[in-house]
Amino acid sequence: MERASDEKIIHTMGINNCGGKCIIHAHVKNGTVVKITTDTPEAAGDAVPLTACVRGLNYHRTFLGDDRLRWPMKRVGARGEGKFERISWEEAVETIAREWARIRDTYGPGSRYVNYATGVSGLLSGTKFAKRLMYLDGGCLGYYNSYSSACIGQATMQMYGTRESGNPPEDWLNSKLIILWGHNPVETKFDCETMFYLKKAKQKGIPIIVVDPRKNDTALALDAEWIPVLPATDSALLDAMAYVIWENGLQDQDFLDRCCIGFDPGHMPTGVDPSESYLSYLTGEKDGVPKTPEWAEPITGVPAQTIRQLAIRYATAKPAALIQGYGAQRHACGEQSARGGMLLACMTGNVGVSGGWACGVADCTRHAWPQLPMPANPYGRQIPSYLWTEAVVRGHELKPIDGVTGGDGLDSDIKMIVNLAGNCLINQHGDVNRTAEILRDPSKCEFILCSDLFMTASAKFADILLPGVSLFECENISMPWKYGDFLGFNNQCIEPLYECRFEYDWLAEVAERLGLGQAFTEGRTASGWLEHCYNALRRTETELPDYESFKRAGIYRYRNNPRHIAFEQERKDPQKHPFPTASGKIEIFSERIDRTEYRDFCPAIPRYVEPPEGRQDPLSRKYPLQMIGWHTKRRCHSVHDNNAALHRVDPQCLWMHPEDAAVRGIQDGDEVMVYNDRGQVRIAVKLTDRIVRGVTAMSQGAWYRPDEKGVDRGGSINVLTSLRPTPYARGNGQHTNLVEVRKAE
Numbered sequence: 001m002e003r004a005s006d007e008k009i010i011h012t013m014g015i016n017n018c019g020g021k022c023i024i025h026a027h028v029k030n031g032t033v034v035k036i037t038t039d040t041p042e043a044a045g046d047a048v049p050l051t052a053c054v055r056g057l058n059y060h061r062t063f064l065g066d067d068r069l070r071w072p073m074k075r076v077g078a079r080g081e082g083k084f085e086r087i088s089w090e091e092a093v094e095t096i097a098r099e100w101a102r103i104r105d106t107y108g109p110g111s112r113y114v115n116y117a118t119g120v121s122g123l124l125s126g127t128k129f130a131k132r133l134m135y136l137d138g139g140c141l142g143y144y145n146s147y148s149s150a151c152i153g154q155a156t157m158q159m160y161g162t163r164e165s166g167n168p169p170e171d172w173l174n175s176k177l178i179i180l181w182g183h184n185p186v187e188t189k190f191d192c193e194t195m196f197y198l199k200k201a202k203q204k205g206i207p208i209i210v211v212d213p214r215k216n217d218t219a220l221a222l223d224a225e226w227i228p229v230l231p232a233t234d235s236a237l238l239d240a241m242a243y244v245i246w247e248n249g250l251q252d253q254d255f256l257d258r259c260c261i262g263f264d265p266g267h268m269p270t271g272v273d274p275s276e277s278y279l280s281y282l283t284g285e286k287d288g289v290p291k292t293p294e295w296a297e298p299i300t301g302v303p304a305q306t307i308r309q310l311a312i313r314y315a316t317a318k319p320a321a322l323i324q325g326y327g328a329q330r331h332a333c334g335e336q337s338a339r340g341g342m343l344l345a346c347m348t349g350n351v352g353v354s355g356g357w358a359c360g361v362a363d364c365t366r367h368a369w370p371q372l373p374m375p376a377n378p379y380g381r382q383i384p385s386y387l388w389t390e391a392v393v394r395g396h397e398l399k400p401i402d403g404v405t406g407g408d409g410l411d412s413d414i415k416m417i418v419n420l421a422g423n424c425l426i427n428q429h430g431d432v433n434r435t436a437e438i439l440r441d442p443s444k445c446e447f448i449l450c451s452d453l454f455m456t457a458s459a460k461f462a463d464i465l466l467p468g469v470s471l472f473e474c475e476n477i478s479m480p481w482k483y484g485d486f487l488g489f490n491n492q493c494i495e496p497l498y499e500c501r502f503e504y505d506w507l508a509e510v511a512e513r514l515g516l517g518q519a520f521t522e523g524r525t526a527s528g529w530l531e532h533c534y535n536a537l538r539r540t541e542t543e544l545p546d547y548e549s550f551k552r553a554g555i556y557r558y559r560n561n562p563r564h565i566a567f568e569q570e571r572k573d574p575q576k577h578p579f580p581t582a583s584g585k586i587e588i589f590s591e592r593i594d595r596t597e598y599r600d601f602c603p604a605i606p607r608y609v610e611p612p613e614g615r616q617d618p619l620s621r622k623y624p625l626q627m628i629g630w631h632t633k634r635r636c637h638s639v640h641d642n643n644a645a646l647h648r649v650d651p652q653c654l655w656m657h658p659e660d661a662a663v664r665g666i667q668d669g670d671e672v673m674v675y676n677d678r679g680q681v682r683i684a685v686k687l688t689d690r691i692v693r694g695v696t697a698m699s700q701g702a703w704y705r706p707d708e709k710g711v712d713r714g715g716s717i718n719v720l721t722s723l724r725p726t727p728y729a730r731g732n733g734q735h736t737n738l739v740e741v742r743k744a745e
């Protein structure tokens with residue numbers, strides 16, 4: 001599409017793990033992107049506009065600046081020091097192939113690890129291709145869980161047996177009440193569909209409530225009621241709501257009886273003591289403590305009266321949608337808040353009905369995604385993604401109880417890490433100081449390979465550091481983040497900058513040196529793979545246009561989007577359509593947990609558990625403030641932190657309640673030290689009553705920038721977070737932290 005004689009508009013789409021995928025029209029002039037425009041309601045027609053937000057409109061400023069990595073480099077200083085020397089692509093590929101084989105032969109294939117990395121969240125990524133090459137070459141240690149939804153994902157599998165617990169977002173318009181629980185889609189998107197339909201719900205007069213320790217931007221944007229809750233106590237709030245619902249006889253007993261197992265003593269798995277039921281816990285039959293609103297008030301900070309009203313409103317507005325974000329589950333006992341939400345949806349009969357919402361991770365996949373063909377991983381063993389640091393230090397000791405799957409344990413510690421388009425080596429992982437200490441020792445992990453656009457905190461720990469291409473410099477196919485019914489095509493807009501290369505291209509050369517060239521590429525270029533995978537998908541998604549038409553348009557929005565209400569059939573006839581769990585029912589009581597060693601860490605029912613580093617932890621005497629993170633509109637994780645224009649959108653700061661500040665002699669805008677035993681961050685403070693007393697918050701993703709004393713000046717929350725995995729999912733509880741704050745000198 002040509003506009004001015006020398007300006008071309010090229011169609012592409014956001015490719016980072018951004019919470020949304022938006023249409024990007026890159027205006028290209030003189031070989032560079034000069035401007036970005038995006039989708040409009042007119043262009044979208046009947047469909048939801050896939051409009052770029054401030055991040056998308058800034059891609060060219062973020063990605064095409066002077067700070068790009070330009071050529072391959074090798075480490076010359078100590079690991080992590082950030083000292084590199086330019087090398088040729090030839091030398092880089094040679095070194096990688098040599099280490100790849102040496103480490104496989106010395107320690108076994110399971111000593112090699114491709115790290116969780118989401119900077120390129122398209123059909124093709126360096127991470128997927130690196131795994132493909134590893135699998136062809138004896139295998140590597142794998143991982144499961146994401147950093148996004150580890151707890152809620154596994155909780156949903158445990159209770160429903162599937163992650164597909166969501167209705168399509170347009171169905172929210174059939175609700176009578178919407179509760180957004182630890183959910184802030186104004187900033188986190190969950191695709192453009194989410195706010196589009198929440199705004200329509202608001203216009204329709206559907207009441208919306210936000211449960212969050214912060215009065216988040218979504219509460220402001222929708223003018224919603226805000227129920228402030230103390231972090232990591234949601235499960236106690238949900239218990240007390242369940243108590244009120246039961247006390248008032250408002251539960252959908254028929255649904256519980258027909259579809260669930262473990263709610264009351266009359267519906268327990270055979271052989272399990274009936275007094276282990278959830279109701280027995282709720283009424284205090286077991287421990288003598290009924291889980292009343294008065295019980296929950298001091299734990300959650302929510303007044304008993306508010307809990308009563310919230311419970312009754314949720315149980316009587318039929319149908320109602322209690323929608324969980326991922327904020328309440330990225331916590332030390334995040335499984336329990338996730339399970340508690342599902343339990344309440346079951347109790348109120350909001351599962352399997354239009355306008356209701358089953359809670360949980362709530363995937364709603366109406367169309368299959370294109371897939372890159374992957375051979376099986378011959379090593380077969382996996383760790384939870386958050387445990388890779390543990391596997392560097394003591395992989396050979398890790399066992400199934402630590403979350404190892406596919407075998408009784410691991411053969412080896414991790415000796416080689418491939419980290420492509422990810423910042424989870426340092427910035428996005430927990431406890432940055434401890435992680436850096438582990439990585440600094442080259443006798444533990446012997447070889448670290450990174451590819452990125454910038455000299456990030458993770459990139460500094462590379463032994464070989466390669467320059468990747470941005471979305472403007474390559475082709476790809478983009479899938480929706482959550483609820484979208486479309487596919488996007490990323491057209492190449494400009495030539496790769498400097499000596500930058502897409503990861504596939506140099507991996508193919510590594511494969512060649514390993515004697516796996518043909519097996520790895522099957523004779524295809526990256527573009528060839530796109531066409532191949534797309535055409536394979538077209539066999540089942542027959543509505544899709546031919547490849548060239550799709551490419552030209554840059555977007556395909558499906559027209560035929562079947563109405564799908566999660567668990568509708570199961571609800572109607574659970575005999576004929578059992579839930580995909582072991583018992584065929586929704587497992588409020590988990591026999592799997594009860595029969596395994598997990599029961600020592602995690603209860604079999606969704607009840608409140610006092611989290612480590614919660615308010616009652618003795619550590620709170622030393623570090624009395626809770627600290628949570630959130631995903632800010634000004635970044636996608638660590639992406640855009642180098643973009644000065646975006647700093648103004650939401651300057652990095654610590655949220656603090658004025659009363660907490662007053663007792664510490666702190667004023668708005670002061671520089672403060674936020675610290676605990678793991679590290680120290682120096683940051684400006686913002687005093688606001690949009691946060692609960694006793695709680696502080698810092699948005700996640702800011703670049704770790706330690707000064708000469710090791711104090712972080714970038715506002716990187718992971719200096720303060722812990723590596724402790726959650727009890728059942730073995731996920732990342734990065735929102736559960738205790739800190740103290742003082743005015744900086």
Ligand SMILES: Nc1nc2c(c(=O)[nH]1)N[C@H]1C(S)=C(S)[C@@H](COP(=O)(O)OP(=O)(O)OC[C@H]3O[C@@H](n4cnc5c(=O)[nH]c(N)nc54)[C@H](O)[C@@H]3O)O[C@H]1N2
Nearest residue numbers: 019148182184188231232325326327630631632633636637
């Ligand atoms: N702008 C932007 N959007 C993004 C991303 C990004 O980096 N930037 N990342 C994307 C990705 S990969 C993901 S996984 C998602 C993440 O999506 P989420 O995990 O849902 O996002 P968070 O901001 O971590 O949490 C949502 C809300 O939960 C609140 N919260 C924190 N602790 C608690 C608690 O104990 N109880 C309750 N009730 N609420 C709590 C936070 O204050 C926040 O307002 O976002 C996606 N969207």
Ligand SMILES: Nc1nc2c(c(=O)[nH]1)N[C@H]1C(S)=C(S)[C@@H](COP(=O)(O)OP(=O)(O)OC[C@H]3O[C@@H](n4cnc5c(=O)[nH]c(N)nc54)[C@H](O)[C@@H]3O)O[C@H]1N2
Nearest residue numbers: 117118119147148421422423424428468470637638700734
């Ligand atoms: N404390 C705390 N930590 C968290 C979270 C939290 O809520 N709190 N959230 C967690 C979540 S949900 C997630 S998903 C993870 C995300 O963790 P990561 O996947 O590490 O996310 P990013 O910071 O987006 O890292 C992407 C990297 O890719 C690079 N990149 C971007 N585009 C390209 C490209 O086209 N090519 C190449 N080669 N590189 C590119 C960027 O420069 C950046 O270094 O973080 C987790 N970390």
Ligand SMILES: [Mo]
Nearest residue numbers: 017147148149
């Ligand atoms: Mo995520």
